[in-house]
Amino acid sequence: MTLTSIKTTTLFAFIAVSVILVGLFPFLPLPEESTGFLVFLGRFHPLLLHFPIVLVLLALIAEGLIVYQVKTLKTAIPNLSFLISPLLISALVSVLITAIGGYFLYRSGEYQGDLVRTHLWGGVLLVLTLNGAAFFYWHSKNGEIKREHRLYQACLLAANGLVIFTSHMGGSLTHGKDFLTEHMPSFQTLKPAPVEQKKTEELLVFQDLILPIFEDKCQSCHNEYKLKGGLQMTSFASLQKGGKTEKPLFIANNPSESELYHRITLLDGDDDKMPPQEKAPLNEDEISLIKWWITSGAIEDMMLGTEPPDSITTLLQGFLPKLYQSERLKMRQGEELEELAKELAEFGKDIGLVIELDPEYPGFFGVSMEIPPATINNQTVNNLMPYATLFSKFSLPGAEIDDDALFEIGKMSNLRALYLPNTCIKGEGLIYLKNLSLLESINLSNSCLSNDGILNLIQLPEIKTVYVWGSKADTLMLQALRKNLPEMKILEEEGAYY
Numbered sequence: 365m366t367l368t369s370i371k372t373t374t375l376f377a378f379i380a381v382s383v384i385l386v387g388l389f390p391f392l393p394l395p396e397e398s399t400g401f402l403v404f405l406g407r408f409h410p411l412l413l414h415f416p417i418v419l420v421l422l423a424l425i426a427e428g429l430i431v432y433q434v435k436t437l438k439t440a441i442p443n444l445s446f447l448i449s450p451l452l453i454s455a456l457v458s459v460l461i462t463a464i465g466g467y468f469l470y471r472s473g474e475y476q477g478d479l480v481r482t483h484l485w486g487g488v489l490l491v492l493t494l495n496g497a498a499f500f501y502w503h504s505k506n507g508e509i510k511r512e513h514r515l516y517q518a519c520l521l522a523a524n525g526l527v528i529f530t531s532h533m534g535g536s537l538t539h540g541k542d543f544l545t546e547h548m549p550s551f552q553t554l555k556p557a558p559v560e561q562k563k564t565e566e567l568l569v570f571q572d573l574i575l576p577i578f579e580d581k582c583q584s585c586h587n588e589y590k591l592k593g594g595l596q597m598t599s600f601a602s603l604q605k606g607g608k609t610e611k612p613l614f615i616a617n618n619p620s621e622s623e624l625y626h627r628i629t630l631l632d633g634d635d636d637k638m639p640p641q642e643k644a645p646l647n648e649d650e651i652s653l654i655k656w657w658i659t660s661g662a663i664e665d666m667m668l669g670t671e672p673p674d675s676i677t678t679l680l681q682g683f684l685p686k687l688y689q690s691e692r693l694k695m696r697q698g699e700e701l702e703e704l705a706k707e708l709a710e711f712g713k714d715i716g717l718v719i720e721l722d723p724e725y726p727g728f729f730g731v732s733m734e735i736p737p738a739t740i741n742n743q744t745v746n747n748l749m750p751y752a753t754l755f756s757k758f759s760l761p762g763a764e765i766d767d768d769a770l771f772e773i774g775k776m777s778n779l780r781a782l783y784l785p786n787t788c789i790k791g792e793g794l795i796y797l798k799n800l801s802l803l804e805s806i807n808l809s810n811s812c813l814s815n816d817g818i819l820n821l822i823q824l825p826e827i828k829t830v831y832v833w834g835s836k837a838d839t840l841m842l843q844a845l846r847k848n849l850p851e852m853k854i855l856e857e858e859g860a861y862y
C-alpha cells in the first residue's frame with residue numbers, strides 16, 4: 365500500500381471521518397449497562413490495542429532514523445521515507461478500530477469512574493494527534509514543506525507520549541492501580557499486618573473485619589472502576605451511597621430491612637443473591653458478623669470492644685487467624701517474599717535449621733532439621749521468635765528441647781503441623797498450644813509424654829491428629845481421652861516427619 369495507489373483526497377477524507385467520530389466519544393451520553401453484540405466487539409479492544417501501540421512507535425523510530433541520517437550524513441541513505449506513509453496509514457486504521465472497540469467496551473458499563481474517563485480521553489487525544497501527524501505529513505508533500513513537516517514531527521511525538529499514558533491508564537484499569545509498581549523490589553521484610561498489631565478489642569468492626577470480607581468476595585464487581593448495579597463497596601461512604609435501586613444498604617438495628625443483608629441471605633439459586641451464583645458465597649461466620657454489625661447500629665467506627673456477644677467471640681476465634689493470614693499474605697507477595705525466603709534460609713543455616721517456603725501453604729515457611737542434624741535446644745527455638753508467625757510447619761525430631769519450648773511454639777500463630785518426635789516433651793507445656801487455632805496435627809511419638817502431660821490434650825480439642833507411639837501414657841488414660849475427644853485421632857503410631 366503506497367501513497368501513489370491511494371489518492372491523497374481519500375486519505376484526508378478518512379482523517380476527517382476518524383477525527384469527527386472519535387472526537388464525539390467523550391461527549392456522548394453516559395453509558396447504560398448493555399450486553400450483546402457491542403460488548404462482544406468491545407472485548408476485542410484489549411487484543412487490538414497492541415497494533416497501534418507498535419505502529420505508532422515504529423513510525424517514530426523511522427522518523428528518528430531519517431532525522432539522524434539527514435543531520436549527520438546530510439542525506440537519508442538508505443532513504444527510509446518510503447516507510448512513513450504505510451506506517452501512518454496502518455496506524456490510523458488500527459487506532460480507529462481500537463478506539464471504536466474501546467468505546468463499545470466503555471458503553472457496556474463494565475468500567476466506570478474517573479480512571480476509565482481519563483483512559484477514554486487519552487485514547488481520543490491519541491487518535492486526534494495521530495491523525496494530525498498524518499494530515500501534516502501529507503500536507504508537507506512527504507517532508508518537502510518545512511513548517512508542516514515540523515508540525516508532523518511534533519504530533520507524532522505527542523502521539524507516542526499519549527500511547528504511553530493511555531496504555532498505562534488501561535493497564536491500571538484491568539490490573540489494578542498498582543499493577544506497575546506492585547512488584548517493585550522492596551527491601552523491607554516482615555511486617556505483621558496492621559490489623560494484627562491492634563489489640564482485639566480495638567479492632568474496628570467495619571473497617572478491619574467486614575471490609576476485608578467485601579474485598580474478598582464483592583469488590584471484584586463492585587469497585588471504583590467496575591460498579592455492577594451502580595454499587596461500589598470499597599468504603600463505608602460508598603456503601604452509604606448505595607446502588608442503582610437506591611435502596612439503603614443498611615438500616616441501623618434492622619438487618620432484615622437492609623438490602624445488603626437481604627442480598628447475602630437469599631436462597632441459593634435466587635437471581636438477586638449476592639455474590640452471584642458462580643462466585644464463592646459468604647460463609648455463616650461472615651454473614652453473622654455483618655448481621656451483628658447492622659444490629660448494633662451499623663456504625664462506621666464501632667470497635668469490637670471487650671465484651672462482644674459470645675457468639676461473636678466464638679466465631680472470631682476462627683475468623684481472626686484467617687484474616688491475619690490473608691492480610692499478611694497480601695503484604696508479602698512477589699519479590700518481597702523472595703527476599704524474605706532468602707533471609708530466612710540464611711538465618712536458619714546459622715542456627716542449624718532448614719527454613720524453606722512451604723508449598724502447601726503459600727507465603728508460609730516450614731522449619732526442619734539439617735541432615736546430619738545440628739544441636740537444637742530451647743534456645744534455638746527462642747531465636748526463631750522474631751519470625752514466629754511465618755511458620756506453617758515446625759519439625760524438630762530428636763531435638764534437645766522440653767516443654768518450655770512449647771511456650772515459644774505457642775506463639776507461632778499460623779502453625780498447621782508440629783513434629784516433635786524423639787524429644788523430651790512431657791506434655792505439661794501442651795497447654796501453651798491452646799491459641800494455635802490452625803494447628804491440625806502434633807507428632808509426639810517416642811517422646812517423654814507422661815500420663816499427666818497427655819491429659820492436656822483436653823485443652824486442644826481442635827487438633828485432628830496426635831501421634832503418641834511409645835509414650836508413657838497408659839491405656840486407661842488413652843481410652844478416657846478418646847472418649848472425651850471424639851473428633852481427635854489419638855494414634856499409637858510413629859507418624860510422618862516433615
Ligand code: HEC
Pocket residue numbers: 578581582583584585586592593594595606607608609610611613623624627628635636638639640643646
Ligand atoms: C460477579 C460479580 C458480582 C459480585 C462478585 C458481587 N456482585 Fe453484587 N451485583 C452484581 C450485579 C451484576 C448487580 C446488578 C444486578 C442486581 O441488582 O442483581 C449487583 C447488585 C448488587 C446490589 C444491589 C445494588 C442496587 O442498589 O441496585 C447489592 C446490594 C450487591 N450487589 C451486593 C453485593 C455483595 C454484598 C457482594 C459480595 C458478598 C456482591 N454484591 C458481589 C454483581 C456482583
